[in-house]
Amino acid sequence: MLETLRxxxxxxxxxxxxxxxxxxxxxxxxxxRDAPTLLFTRRTAHLKQHAGQVAFPGGKREAQDADxxxxxxxxxxxxxxxxxxxxxxxxxLSDVMSLHGLRVTPFVGIVxxxxxxxxxxxxxxxxxxxxxxxxFEDRRTHTDVIPVDDAELYVPSYRVDxxxxxxxxxxxxxxxxxxxxxxxxxxxxxxxxxELRRHPGRRRATVRAASTSSR
Numbered sequence: 001m002l003e004t005l006r007x008x009x010x011x012x013x014x015x016x017x018x019x020x021x022x023x024x025x026x027x028x029x030x031x032x033r034d035a036p037t038l039l040f041t042r043r044t045a046h047l048k049q050h051a052g053q054v055a056f057p058g059g060k061r062e063a064q065d066a067d068x069x070x071x072x073x074x075x076x077x078x079x080x081x082x083x084x085x086x087x088x089x090x091x092x093l094s095d096v097m098s099l100h101g102l103r104v105t106p107f108v109g110i111v112x113x114x115x116x117x118x119x120x121x122x123x124x125x126x127x128x129x130x131x132x133x134x135x136f137e138d139r140r141t142h143t144d145v146i147p148v149d150d151a152e153l154y155v156p157s158y159r160v161d162x163x164x165x166x167x168x169x170x171x172x173x174x175x176x177x178x179x180x181x182x183x184x185x186x187x188x189x190x191x192x193x194x195e196l197r198r199h200p201g202r203r204r205a206t207v208r209a210a211s212t213s214s215r
Contacts, residue, residue: 001132002032002090002110005180009091009108012179017095021103025072026058028093028108028176029082030132037129038173039111041080042163044125052125054165056172057082060102068105080127081118086111093175096168106172108180130160135177138185142195153187154196 029039045052057076065071073084087109096104119127140156144166156174157166165173177183190196 001181002030002036005030005108006090008180008182009093012091012093014092014175015094017097017103019103021097022101023061023068023071023105024059024098024102025061025068025075025105025107026056026172027072027076027082027087028056028106028172029076029087029111030108031113031129032110033113036132038132038135038176039127039129040163040165040169041119041124042126042128044121044123053167053169054163055169056106058104058106069107072105072107079120079124081120082111082115086115091180093172093179096171098168104168106175108176126163128160128163130158130165132181134158134160135173136181136183138183138191140191140194142197143191145190145196145198147198147200151188154190155187156185156191 031037031039040054041057042054043052057079058072059075059079061068061071065074069089073087076082076087077084088111089107089109091108093106093108098104117127119125135158138156139158141159142157144155144157146153146155155166155170157164157170171187174185174187177185
């Protein structure tokens with residue numbers, strides 16, 4: 001499974017947004033267990049932005065970062081003590097734009113199981129893993145329908161214990177599932193079943209890269 005993931009992502013040509021935007025990067029860590037899992041974090045409740053939200057480790061690019069991959073790896077180390085030497089990068093996904101005007105570049109990496117990870121208490125409230133099969137089986141609780149210009153995006157929302165995976169993280173997850181694992185999931189067509197929750201229109205830049213990258 002993970003070797004096929006590498007091959008698919010190496011052949012993928014992710015969409016990229018303009019370098020003029022402020023830059024950030026995240027890491028999607030896949031834990032190489034017998035049944036692989038995807039690692040997430042939950043932000044602390046007191047943060048000014050994204051408080052209490054589920055996210056992938058990452059953050060804004062800083063002056064000392066050689067490139068965006070360096071940003072993703074540095075932030076992963078700072079937030080959850082995931083060392084760069086323990087991450088095997090296998091590919092990159094399409095840029096997405098956050099509501100706060102950050103161009104976010106996702107990288108996909110494979111990490112060994114049972115690493116000693118430690119949450120940075122000022123930023124991270126929890127570190128948790130979800131089996132990839134949870135997403136292969138498309139166990140979404142509902143789908144957020146977001147109007148973008150003359151189209152609509154269908155963004156899944158998943159609940160795992162008391163964690164909710166939605167929004168920008170879910171958009172990245174859809175591309176990982178569609179491109180990396182060949183799953184029949186897309187941001188641009190409605191799911192076959194489940195509740196649709198419609199939301200007000202959002203800025204085109206927020207989601208345009210994600211909408212073009214999924215099947």
